[in-house]
Structures are given as structure tokens and as C-alpha cells.
Amino acid sequence: MTTLTEVTPSFKYSYTIGNQAVPPAQGFSGPVSVAMGKDGLLYVLCSYYEYVPAWKFVVKCNMDEDYLMHFGSYGEREGQFTWPNSVAVDSTGFVHVTDEWLNRISVFDCDGKLTKTWGVHGHDKGQWDRPAGIIFDSDDNLLLVDSLNSRVQKFSNHGEFISTFGSFGDGPGNLNTPWGINLDADGNIYVADWRNDRIQKFDSNGNYILQIGSSGHGDGGLRRPSGVAVDSDGYVYVADWGHDRVQVFDAKGTYVDQFNGECHGYSKWAQARMASDPEGMAAQRAVVTDFTVERVFFQPTGIQVDSDGRILVVDTGRHRIQIYEKHRG
Amino acid sequence: MTGYSDISMIAHLLRRAGFGASREDLEYYTDKGYEDTVEELLNPESQPEYEDDLAYRYVPYYRMGTGIPSYQCYWMYRMISTRRPLEEKMTLFWHHIFATSHSKLNRNPQMNKQLQLLRSFALGNFRTVLIQISKDPAMIYWLDNCENHNGAPNENYGRELLELFSMGVGMDNEFNYSEEDVKECARAFTGWTMAPQLPRYPYGDYCWDFEYRSDDHDDGEKVFLGETGRFNGDDIVDIIIRQPSTARFLARHLYNFFVSDEPQVPSWQTTDPENVEAIKILEQEYFQSNGDIRSMLRVLFNSEFFKNSLYKKVKSPAELIAGVMRLVDDYTSPKPNSHEIAFAAGYMGQDLLNPPTVEGWHTGKEWIDSGALVERVNFAADRVGDISMPGVQRIIERLTTHGPVIESGKFLDLCLDLVGPVEVSEDRRSELMIYLDKQGPIKCGTSDEKQVFEKVTTGLLRLIVASREFQFA
Numbered sequence: 001m002t003t004l005t006e007v008t009p010s011f012k013y014s015y016t017i018g019n020q021a022v023p024p025a026q027g028f029s030g031p032v033s034v035a036m037g038k039d040g041l042l043y044v045l046c047s048y049y050e051y052v053p054a055w056k057f058v059v060k061c062n063m064d065e066d067y068l069m070h071f072g073s074y075g076e077r078e079g080q081f082t083w084p085n086s087v088a089v090d091s092t093g094f095v096h097v098t099d100e101w102l103n104r105i106s107v108f109d110c111d112g113k114l115t116k117t118w119g120v121h122g123h124d125k126g127q128w129d130r131p132a133g134i135i136f137d138s139d140d141n142l143l144l145v146d147s148l149n150s151r152v153q154k155f156s157n158h159g160e161f162i163s164t165f166g167s168f169g170d171g172p173g174n175l176n177t178p179w180g181i182n183l184d185a186d187g188n189i190y191v192a193d194w195r196n197d198r199i200q201k202f203d204s205n206g207n208y209i210l211q212i213g214s215s216g217h218g219d220g221g222l223r224r225p226s227g228v229a230v231d232s233d234g235y236v237y238v239a240d241w242g243h244d245r246v247q248v249f250d251a252k253g254t255y256v257d258q259f260n261g262e263c264h265g266y267s268k269w270a271q272a273r274m275a276s277d278p279e280g281m282a283a284q285r286a287v288v289t290d291f292t293v294e295r296v297f298f299q300p301t302g303i304q305v306d307s308d309g310r311i312l313v314v315d316t317g318r319h320r321i322q323i324y325e326k327h328r329g
Numbered sequence: 330m331t332g333y334s335d336i337s338m339i340a341h342l343l344r345r346a347g348f349g350a351s352r353e354d355l356e357y358y359t360d361k362g363y364e365d366t367v368e369e370l371l372n373p374e375s376q377p378e379y380e381d382d383l384a385y386r387y388v389p390y391y392r393m394g395t396g397i398p399s400y401q402c403y404w405m406y407r408m409i410s411t412r413r414p415l416e417e418k419m420t421l422f423w424h425h426i427f428a429t430s431h432s433k434l435n436r437n438p439q440m441n442k443q444l445q446l447l448r449s450f451a452l453g454n455f456r457t458v459l460i461q462i463s464k465d466p467a468m469i470y471w472l473d474n475c476e477n478h479n480g481a482p483n484e485n486y487g488r489e490l491l492e493l494f495s496m497g498v499g500m501d502n503e504f505n506y507s508e509e510d511v512k513e514c515a516r517a518f519t520g521w522t523m524a525p526q527l528p529r530y531p532y533g534d535y536c537w538d539f540e541y542r543s544d545d546h547d548d549g550e551k552v553f554l555g556e557t558g559r560f561n562g563d564d565i566v567d568i569i570i571r572q573p574s575t576a577r578f579l580a581r582h583l584y585n586f587f588v589s590d591e592p593q594v595p596s597w598q599t600t601d602p603e604n605v606e607a608i609k610i611l612e613q614e615y616f617q618s619n620g621d622i623r624s625m626l627r628v629l630f631n632s633e634f635f636k637n638s639l640y641k642k643v644k645s646p647a648e649l650i651a652g653v654m655r656l657v658d659d660y661t662s663p664k665p666n667s668h669e670i671a672f673a674a675g676y677m678g679q680d681l682l683n684p685p686t687v688e689g690w691h692t693g694k695e696w697i698d699s700g701a702l703v704e705r706v707n708f709a710a711d712r713v714g715d716i717s718m719p720g721v722q723r724i725i726e727r728l729t730t731h732g733p734v735i736e737s738g739k740f741l742d743l744c745l746d747l748v749g750p751v752e753v754s755e756d757r758r759s760e761l762m763i764y765l766d767k768q769g770p771i772k773c774g775t776s777d778e779k780q781v782f783e784k785v786t787t788g789l790l791r792l793i794v795a796s797r798e799f800q801f802a
Contacts, residue, residue, distance in 0.1 A: 019530070019531035019532060020395070020529075020530060020531060020532060020533050027531075030389050030390060030393065032389065047389055048389065048390055048394075049390055049394065049396065049398070049399070050388070050390075050665055050666055050667070050668060051396075051398050051402075051668035051672075082665050083387055083665065100387065101387075101665055179386075194386070224382050224386075226386075242382060263532070266531060267531075269531070270530075270531035270532070273530050273531045274530070274531060277530075280528070281528050281530065284525070284526075284527065284528040285527060285528070287525040288525050288526065288527055289525075290524075291527070293527070293535050294527055294532055294535070298393060298533070299385070299389070299392060299393055301389075316389060316393065317389075317392070317393035317533060318532040318533055319532060319533055320532060
């Protein structure tokens with residue numbers, strides 16, 4: 001008899017994209033969500049100040065940290081954002097952004113030109129109340145977390161209502177102010193059930209399968225999880241928003257590991273920023289002995305796994321994306 | 330006996346111990362009773378913990394902003410939405426006393442951290458308050474204690490600790506301490522500093538941590554307020570809290586903040602308290618409770634001098650704004666553009682987290698000048714005149730329950746009651762009646778009449794909040 005031993009993977013910090021800046025400077029300000037386009041393209045949604053219009057925007061860049069462009073600003077007009085929550089890219093490269101305050105989705109082409117806004121505030125099927133996480137499935141249908149209606153709704157890419165699942169509560173399949181959403185390779189749906197401190201897994205028809213994590217502070221304990229992603233091996237990565245960490249679970253929902261952020265060195269944009277005032281920043285850094293606070297996550301919100309299996313953690317409070325790699329054994 | 334109705338007394342209590350209340354909350358607390366309401370306020374832990382997560386989710390910069398407006402907005406939002414109003418009011422009280430400004434720090438999350446500290450000891454023991462504020466990095470930087478070294482003392486913090494934070498320059502026409510005491514106090518706090526911290530860029534702001542450097546502490550013998558020893562900072566605090574002047578200073582501050590506008594702090598050495606007996610009562614409680622703030626406030630709120638102090642204080646801008654927002658029930662849950670209300674406090678003369686000097690704001694009638702008054706009136710009138718505000722809608726709903734036709738005098742009484750209750754002078758009442766007399770019969774029976782009724786009501790509400798009386802707590 002042959003016994004297969006599953007080797008627990010390890011997770012290592014790789015590099016960082018971003019630093020704090022507001023357009024037109026290269027950087028992010030309060031990034032909350034990232035979506036991946038083709039060929040390493042990234043769209044990073046930033047939601048920061050309301051008292052300065054420039055501080056809500058989407059940055060288009062790539063995994064090599066080339067800054068390509070930005071679009072959007074704070075406000076209620078077409079193409080603006082008030083409470084932008086999540087960004088997703090469909091199969092044709094269009095960029096979709098949810099806005100919880102305006103109860104709408106704004107659709108941009110890959111050059112940041114607004115092509116459509118849609119959405120009706122309400123509680124009936126096809127309407128929503130605070131749209132949060134979004135993701136496109138393999139059929140290019142849109143799955144949307146309808147946060148205050150405690151449900152997930154599925155729409156065609158043209159906005160036609162298809163189906164819905166979920167209801168308010170804390171039992172299996174219930175949701176309370178959910179936030180992020182993602183899919184695994186089999187089309188199963190994972191929802192960050194924010195106010196219930198857990199991730200819930202559903203099949204592609206919305207049937208409840210599994211709970212991952214629960215309220216608590218130890219290993220596997222979650223506090224207001226905001227984002228979730230799944231890799232090709234079924235490992236589930238949870239942005240444990242309230243604990244400033246990422247936790248990893250296996251496909252059965254068993255806790256595997258956690259990481260807290262390890263941003264060693266500086267991103268390309270950060271290096272450029274520091275080069276602008278080398279003496280001033282160096283003088284302040286020279287007397288610091290503990291750099292831990294600079295390295296760790298601060299309110300990580302969004303999380304994705306790219307086609308190479310790299311884990312992108314949207315480190316909201318530190319205005320960057322920390323990238324991890326999984327190593328087998 | 331105060332002569333005021335139960336709901337008037339509850340409204341008075343909640344204006345002073347909190348930031349005002351909606352009519353629904355006033356009725357809840359009136360049913361609960363005055364003494365039990367005082368106890369609930371004094372024990373904020375009996376109420377649900379503030380749900381920061383919800384605020385941080387929708388307005389992320391409340392937690393991680395690098396600009397000072399982030400925390401001005403967040404604090405104003407808390408004042409409006411907290412279910413623990415006295416905890417937040419005491420945070421404001423301590424901010425008035427330990428007035429620290431972001432303008433020097435330029436490390437804005439540190440200001441928010443100081444607020445968290447003030448909130449944590451809001452109702453605690455005065456010794457703890459003084460020890461903790463002496464270790465607060467924002468205070469250490471603000472008053473240069475990081476420049477206070479063994480052999481090269483900087484007296485700034487030591488001086489203000491005595492003059493503005495605990496004893497005051499003097500009382501009863503005497504000085505409370507000497508210049509030599511200031512120097513010895515400063516020596517005792519050498520080595521109380523903070524660890525170096527990273528700059529804001531490239532990844533955002535970080536907070537300092539307190540650091541005690543024994544190698545930079547002057548451990549020599551000191552003589553302070555007549556006592557001799559190798560005092561460290563906490564020994565100095567132990568001596569301070571035993572002083573009658575400390576009891577007087579804290580009692581006058583509490584009286585000034587919660588009961589009645591007193592002369593400004595710099596004149597306290599030569600100006601007797603407005604109510605000597607009240608101050609004596611608070612001083613006695615200070616010593617009996619070993620400096621327990623909660624005990625002093627329990628005595629204060631249950632006293633006759635407090636119950637007889639209606640409308641004897643000019644509302645501070647923060648009180649006015651938070652009170653109006655609670656009345657109209659806006660920003661009681663997260664909502665965009667909170668900077669519009671936070672900035673309004675600055676326009677009225679109270680730029681939160683940015684007091685004009687270490688002395689804090691001058692209060693009472695000094696809140697009012699022609700520019701500030703216009704801001705105050707416009708702010709309040711705009712909100713109560715907005716029919717979309719839930720609190721305004723509820724006032725109108727309540728008014729419509731009084732029949733299809735309401736006699737104008739009764740209508741005025743009802744509106745004054747629902748907005749406060751507010752008590753106005755006969756002259757003011759006559760002025761308000763002139764407005765109502767111009768409107769004709771006040772009817773709300775038909776849908777057309779209701780439309781007119783809403784306009785008449787919001788018009789009257791605007792005039793009421795523009796009145797002199799509404800500016801007082």
C-alpha cells in the first residue's frame with residue numbers, strides 16, 4: 001500500500017508594488033481591491049480621502065510595477081466614485097467598479113474611458129443595496145455581493161439578472177454584511193462573510209458547502225474578513241482585515257498558515273520617492289532600529305492569486321500590494 | 330426643586346454629559362429616570378462598544394489617514410453616533426485641558442492615538458490621567474520633553490504640567506508653586522521620551538512609542554513642593570495629586586465644562602469660583618475618592634447646582650454641531666462627506682486637534698463673535714430646514730398627530746418642545762409668533778396642506794435654532 005503524504009506548503013514574501021501617492025504621482029492611496037487583466041495587467045482600486053477629490057481612483061499598472069495610467073475621482077457624477085468597493089475585469093478587458101454609496105457599477109474600457117453605469121437600489125431581485133465584491137465566472141457572468149441585502153446575485157455581463165442566493169443571519173448559508181467574493185478552479189464560490197467572521201463556500205449554484213474560519217483571534221480565528229482568494233491547489237487565502245494578517249486554509253477549511261507582511265526593501269515607486277529626498281529620509285531612518293512596523297500589513301483588504309500562483313495582498317493602510325509565493329514543502 | 334419637567338432635566342443632562350439627543354432618546358431616558366440615566370452615562374461599558382469596524386469599512390481613512398482631517402472627521406462622527414456619550418464628552422474635556430495640536434506634531438495618527446488615550450482614561454483616576462499623559466508621545470513632542478535631558482533640562486512640560494494640567498498658577502490670591510518647583514519638576518521628567526520613528530513616506534505614517542531612558546534621567550535629589558527625594562516623574566505626580574490646589578483646579582475645570590461658564594483659566598488665581606460651595610463639594614469628593622473622576626461626576630450630575638444650571642453655558646462648536654446632527658438624526662451611521670460637518674467646527678472657532686495654544690480654547694461667551702455666530706446659525710438652520718433629515722421628518726410626524734388644525738401658540742410650544750425642549754424669552758416668543766401669524770391657519774389635514782405644513786414647520790425650526798437661546802446648553 002502506498003501512502004501519499006501531503007506536504008504543507010510554505011509562503012514566502014516576494015516583492016512589493018506601490019507606495020503612498022496620489023495621481024499624477026506614481027502610487028496608491030488606500031488601495032482596497034485589485035483585479036488582473038491579461039499579460040500581467042493590474043487594476044488597483046483606491047478609496048481614500050473624501051475631502052480632496054483626487055483621492056478615489058483606479059491605477060492601471062502591471063506586475064513589473066510600470067505605472068500606466070489612472071482614472072476616476074471622488075464624487076457622484078458619471079465616472080466618479082464615492083464609496084468604491086471592488087474592481088473586476090471581464091473576459092473582454094472591461095473594468096467594472098462597484099460603489100456602495102451610489103449603488104451602481106461603473107464600467108470602463110481598458111483605457112479608463114467610462115462606457116456604462118448601471119444598477120438600481122432596492123431589495124427585489126436584480127436590485128441591490130450596497131454592492132461590494134464582484135467577480136466574473138468562466139461564462140463571463142458577474143457575481144456580485146449584495147451586501148446589505150445579505151445575498152449574492154448573478155448577472156449576465158449585459159446586466160440581466162440570472163439568480164441569487166443567501167439571506168440574512170448567522171447560520172449556514174446566511175450572510176451578514178458580506179464583502180469580498182472569489183471563485184476556485186471548479187467554479188465554487190467563496191464569500192467573505194464579513195460581520196459573521198467567516199468565509200463561506202458555495203457551489204456554482206449557490207448551495208452551501210463549507211464554512212472556513214470562525215470568530216476568534218488564534219490560528220483560524222477571523223475578525224471581519226474582507227477578501228478571499230483560492231489557488232489552483234485549493235488553498236484558500238483570507239484577508240483577515242481586523243487582525244491585519246492573511247490566513248491560509250486548505251480545501252477542507254483546515255487552518256494551514258498565516259503571514260503578517262514582510263515588506264523588506266522598497267518598491268520601484270518607493271525607491272523613486274525616497275530618491276527625491278535622500279538626505280531627509282535617510283536621516284530619519286538612520287536612528288530607527290526596528291522596522292517591523294513598516295513591513296507588516298495594515299488593514300489588508302483585497303486579495304487575489306494570479307495565473308502563476310502568486311498571492312497579491314492589497315495592503316490598504318500601507319498603500320501597496322505585497323506579493324507572496326507558495327513553495328511546496 | 331428645579332421647576333423643570335422631567336424631560337427638560339434629561340435633555341439638560343444629555344446636553345451637558347453628552348452631545349444632546351433625539352426626541353426618541355430623550356423619552357427613553359425620561360422613562361429610565363434621572364439617577365439611573367446618570368449611572369448609565371457614568372458606566373459607558375454598560376452600553377455596546379463603539380463599532381469602529383463599520384466606520385472603518387466605509388470610510389477607511391478614519392483609521393489610516395495621514396491627513397489631520399481624517400481624525401477630525403472620525404472624532405466628530407463618534408460624537409454624533411456614540412451610545413456612550415459621556416465617554417466621548419470626557420474625551421473632549423481632556424482635549425480642552427491637555428490641548429495638543431497637530432500643527433507642531435505633523436504626525437497625525439499620533440493625534441488619534443492621543444484621543445484613544447484620553448478616551449481610555451476618560452472617567453478614571455486623576456493620578457493615572459497625569460501619569461499616562463506624561464508618557465504620551467504626542468504630549469512629549471508637543472511640549473518638548475524629548476528635549477528634556479539630564480544636565481540640560483527643558484522646563485516646558487514641567488511648567489505646563491503644574492500650570493495647565495494639574496494645579497494652576499495659584500488660588501485664593503496665592504501662588505501654588507515656585508519657579509524652583511518648575512525646575513525640579515522638569516528634572517524629574519528627564520528621560521521620559523519616545524523612540525525614534527520612521528518618516529511618513531513611502532508607506533504612510535507611524536506612531537511613536539513611549540521610551541524611558543534611564544541613562545538620560547537626572548536621578549539626583551530634588552526638592553519639590555516642600556518634599557525632598559530622588560524623585561522621578563511618577564513621584565512628582567504623587568505629590569501633585571495630594572495638593573489642595575489640584576482638587577481646586579480639577580473641580581473648577583469640571584464645573585466650568587459641565588455646569589456654568591467661569592472666567593478663563595488664567596484668572597483663576599485671583600478670581601473666586603462662581604459657586605464656592607459647589608467647588609468645595611467637588612473638592613471634598615476628589616479627596617474622598619482619591620481623585621476618582623467618575624465619583625466627582627456622580628456628585629456633580631446629581632447636585633442641585635447642576636440641576637439648576639440650565640442654559641448657563643454657551644455651547645462649544647463641537648457641542649452645537651454634534652447636538653444638531655443628533656437632533657436631525659444625520660451621520661448617526663457612516664455616510665460620505667463627514668468633513669463638511671467636521672470642518673464646520675473649525676469655521677466656528679474650534680478646529681479640533683488644533684487648539685490655538687497649549688492653553689486650549691477660551692470658552693463661554695468667547696465662542697461667539699459675529700463671524701462664528703453666522704456660521705453657527707447657518708449650520709443649524711440648514712440642517713433643521715432640510716426635510717430629508719430623518720429627525721426633521723419625525724418632528725413633522727409628531728406634530729401632525731395633534732389634529733388637522735393646530736392653534737399657532739400651541740404649534741410654537743410643540744416645536745420648542747420637540748427641538749429641545751428650548752425655553753425662550755417672551756420677546757423671542759413674540760418674534761416667533763410674528764412668523765407664524767403670517768402663515769395663516771396651521772393645517773395638515775390634506776396632502777396640499779401637508780406640503781405647506783412642512784414648509785411652515787421647517788421655517789419655524791430654522792428660526793428657533795437661530796435664536797439666542799438655542800446657542801446655550
